Amino acid sequence: MSIVIVALIFAFLLKEGLSIFWRVPISDFLFARNWYPISDPPQFGILPLIIGSILVTAGAGIISIPIGIASALFIAEIAPRKTKEVLKAGIELLAAIPSVVIGFIGMVTLGPFIKEIFNLSTGLTALSGSITLAFMAMPTIVSIAEDAITAVPRQYREAAIAMGATKWQTTWRIVAYAARPGMVAAVMLGIGRVIGETMAVMMVTGNAALIPHSILQPVRTLTATIAAEMGETVQGGEHYAALFAIGIVLFIITFLINGIADIYLHKAKK
Amino acid sequence: MVETKMTKISIQDLTIHFGNVTALKNLNLDIYSNEIFTIIGPANSGKSSLLQSLNRLNDLNAAYRKSGKIVMDGKDIDDLDVESLRKRVSIVFALPFPLPLSIFDNIAYGPRMHGIKNKTKLIKIVEKGLREAYLWDEVKDRLHTPAMNLSGGQQQRLCIARILAVEPEVIMFDEPTSGLDPISTARVEETMRVLKERYTIILVTNNVAQAARVGDRTAFLLMGELVELDETKQLFTSARDKRTDDYITGKFG
Numbered sequence: 001m002s003i004v005i006v007a008l009i010f011a012f013l014l015k016e017g018l019s020i021f022w023r024v025p026i027s028d029f030l031f032a033r034n035w036y037p038i039s040d041p042p043q044f045g046i047l048p049l050i051i052g053s054i055l056v057t058a059g060a061g062i063i064s065i066p067i068g069i070a071s072a073l074f075i076a077e078i079a080p081r082k083t084k085e086v087l088k089a090g091i092e093l094l095a096a097i098p099s100v101v102i103g104f105i106g107m108v109t110l111g112p113f114i115k116e117i118f119n120l121s122t123g124l125t126a127l128s129g130s131i132t133l134a135f136m137a138m139p140t141i142v143s144i145a146e147d148a149i150t151a152v153p154r155q156y157r158e159a160a161i162a163m164g165a166t167k168w169q170t171t172w173r174i175v176a177y178a179a180r181p182g183m184v185a186a187v188m189l190g191i192g193r194v195i196g197e198t199m200a201v202m203m204v205t206g207n208a209a210l211i212p213h214s215i216l217q218p219v220r221t222l223t224a225t226i227a228a229e230m231g232e233t234v235q236g237g238e239h240y241a242a243l244f245a246i247g248i249v250l251f252i253i254t255f256l257i258n259g260i261a262d263i264y265l266h267k268a269k270k
Numbered sequence: 271m272v273e274t275k276m277t278k279i280s281i282q283d284l285t286i287h288f289g290n291v292t293a294l295k296n297l298n299l300d301i302y303s304n305e306i307f308t309i310i311g312p313a314n315s316g317k318s319s320l321l322q323s324l325n326r327l328n329d330l331n332a333a334y335r336k337s338g339k340i341v342m343d344g345k346d347i348d349d350l351d352v353e354s355l356r357k358r359v360s361i362v363f364a365l366p367f368p369l370p371l372s373i374f375d376n377i378a379y380g381p382r383m384h385g386i387k388n389k390t391k392l393i394k395i396v397e398k399g400l401r402e403a404y405l406w407d408e409v410k411d412r413l414h415t416p417a418m419n420l421s422g423g424q425q426q427r428l429c430i431a432r433i434l435a436v437e438p439e440v441i442m443f444d445e446p447t448s449g450l451d452p453i454s455t456a457r458v459e460e461t462m463r464v465l466k467e468r469y470t471i472i473l474v475t476n477n478v479a480q481a482a483r484v485g486d487r488t489a490f491l492l493m494g495e496l497v498e499l500d501e502t503k504q505l506f507t508s509a510r511d512k513r514t515d516d517y518i519t520g521k522f523g
Contacts, residue, residue: 155367159429162327163380163436164357173383178370 013251017244020044029245035209037229037239044242046249048211052126052219056201059130059215060137060194065187067134068141072186075142076149077171088146095139103200106132111204118216124206126215132204133197137190144189148182149175181267188261192254198223222250275302278440278470279324283338286319286494288331293319294494297338301440306466308473308485308502312517315491317474321442324472325359326352342440357384360438364445366425368417373409376417376428380436395435403431404461423454430461441465442472447480459484478518482506490514 020029024044032045075087107124110131115123152175160170176183198221206218207228220228226243233240279301286294294316301307309317319328326347328334340347347355357380369376377396386392396413400406405427409420417428426446433441443462447455462471462484475481481488485502490511498505498514509515516522 153367155363155365156369158327158363159367159369159432160379160383161330162325162356162361162363163383163433164353164355164360165383166353169383173379174369 010251013244013247017241017246017248020238020241020245023238024242029242030249033211035225037242038232042238044238046222046225046242046246048209049220049222049225049246050249051211052205052209053195053221053223055126055212055215055219056129056133056205056221057191057194059126060133061187061191063130063134064137064141064190064194068138068186068190069145069183071138072142072145072149072183073171073176076146077175078167088143091139091142094135095143099136099197099200100203102132102135103203106200106204114216120216122206122218124204124218126205126212126217126219129201129205129219129221130215132200133194136197136200137194140193141186141190144186145179145183148179148186151182152178181264185261185264188257188264192257192261195257196223196250196254198227202227222246226250275305277301278303278342280341281320281338282341284320284323284340285337286316286323286328287333287335288319289333292494294323297496299489299496299499301470301472302487303470304466304468305486306462306471306473306484308475308481308488309491310475310478310481310488310517311491312522313476314493316494317491318444320491321361321444321472321474324440324442325356325361327356327361357436358438359440359442360433360436361442361444362426362429362433362446364448366422366429366449368420368425368428371417372414373417373420373428374413377432377435380432384436396431399431399435402434402461402465403427404457404464405431421454423450423457426450426454426458427461430458430465434465438469440470440472442474444474445476446473448476455480478520482518490517492517 029044029046030050031047032043033047034043034045035048036043071087071091075084079087106128110128111123113123114120114125114128156174156178157170160174165174201221202224205220205224207220207224208218209220209225210217212219226246229239230243233243277300281297281299281301284294284297285292297320309320311317322328323336324340324347328336329352342350342355342359369379371379374396377399378392381392381395386395397406400409405424408424417425420428430441447458450458459480462473465471466486473481473485482502487500488502488505489499490497490505490513492513498509498511500510505514506518509518
């Protein structure tokens with residue numbers, strides 16, 4: 001059933017979006033540097049949007065992956081039972097915060113803070129987006145990685161400890177090693193969530209469809225573009241089709257990421 | 271056999287509790303160097319608890335309390351650094367549990383952990399360990415395949431090789447053949463007999479016949495108490511205590 005729905009969604013995206021490629025060749029669509037959908041003549045180059053998405057996502061990954069994995073190791077291996085339960089509940093709570101709220105907090109607190117620190121004209125930048133999204137990826141990464149670590153057979157630990165390994169050596173070289181596939185899957189799912197996230201990024205990244213030269217400039221992501229512009233388009237028009245084509249690109253990206261995560265999850269089960 | 275024996279481990283008045291449960295009561299015994307010391311007894315008689323006290327694996331259990339002393343080579347083991355104690359007194363568990371690595375890396379794991387990085391040195395250690403555990407000939411052509419692909423008996427000998435690679439002094443076997451077929455069991459027993467030339471071996475077993483086959487001296491534990499300790503031959507031919515006799519002849523257990 002769900003496969004059918006996914007297939008139908010994809011078919012719908014294709015139907016609505018492919019017509020843009022009659023007018024703009026795929027390579028221009030993907031790699032042209034200008035996104036001016038309502039100027040005359042309109043220009044539909046989504047490269048700045050792709051770069052915006054990649055930049056924000058990579059930033060979020062750099063922040064959330066080390067912290068997330070370290071937290072998972074701490075919760076699973078080191079924390080005493082009570083601390084563990086409190087922390088796990090806290091992380092689930094973090095996952096339950098609506099993205100609009102996280103975006104809002106990012107906009108009113110993080111934005112001015114970054115503006116102040118780096119002495120910028122605006123605090124709504126790729127960096128703010130990365131930090132905000134890191135918060136959203138963290139719960140996914142921590143909870144899935146923690147499951148993977150907890151699932152490592154007790155005997156591995158015993159074997160290592162019985163050979164004279166310290167707690168640290170056991171955790172690092174055996175447990176983390178054995179849980180690696182699960183941790184990769186956790187990271188992939190976290191990243192998948194970040195790429196697809198719309199509301200929070202829209203609120204904190206500044207929404208300028210330009211190719212940024214540093215993480216301290218405003219960017220606009222693929223998702224934010226669709227959300228921001230869909231209301232202003234003529235149904236069936238070129239701009240409308242272009243937005244759907246962006247949807248196709250996003251769909252393919254998330255599909256690939258989830259595919260990779262799936263492969264590793266299966267490895268982890270073995 | 272009245273040769274002078276060196277005492278390797280001396281257990282003095284050892285009592286162990288896990289929470290409210292008493293696992294061992296006032297145990298006194300000496301284990302000599304280069305012997306196979308077997309411990310027999312029914313389930314819950316404290317055999318495994320005893321082993322896990324010797325390398326302080328029990329320390330990881332929050333409910334564990336002990337009184338009395340365990341002395342190795344004249345030193346109280348509580349005064350030793352726990353990691354180096356576990357390196358000197360190593361344990362082979364009932365079920366072989368290879369790490370999810372290749373055969374080579376499984377054995378090189380311990381030495382690497384203890385700081386040996388030199389590749390040629392590692393290769394030598396791995397080969398030596400595998401030879402001593404009588405596994406070399408069976409695996410020498412596939413050292414870099416996953417250890418999980420080995421048979422149960424091979425995996426158990428791999429675990430032995432893994433332990434030999436960290437150069438222990440005492441090797442404890444906790445029912446090492448309970449999951450193995452008779453042929454693999456014979457191999458592991460043969461390995462033990464050879465190993466005792468250079469190591470002190472403590473064997474805990476549920477299998478009374480195994481104790482009779484490989485043990486030099488045998489201790490019979492029942493409900494946490496030492497019932498009888500003697501030369502294995504003596505114990506099996508003319509046990510002094512009725513309970514021992516009943517156990518080894520299969521009247522209970």
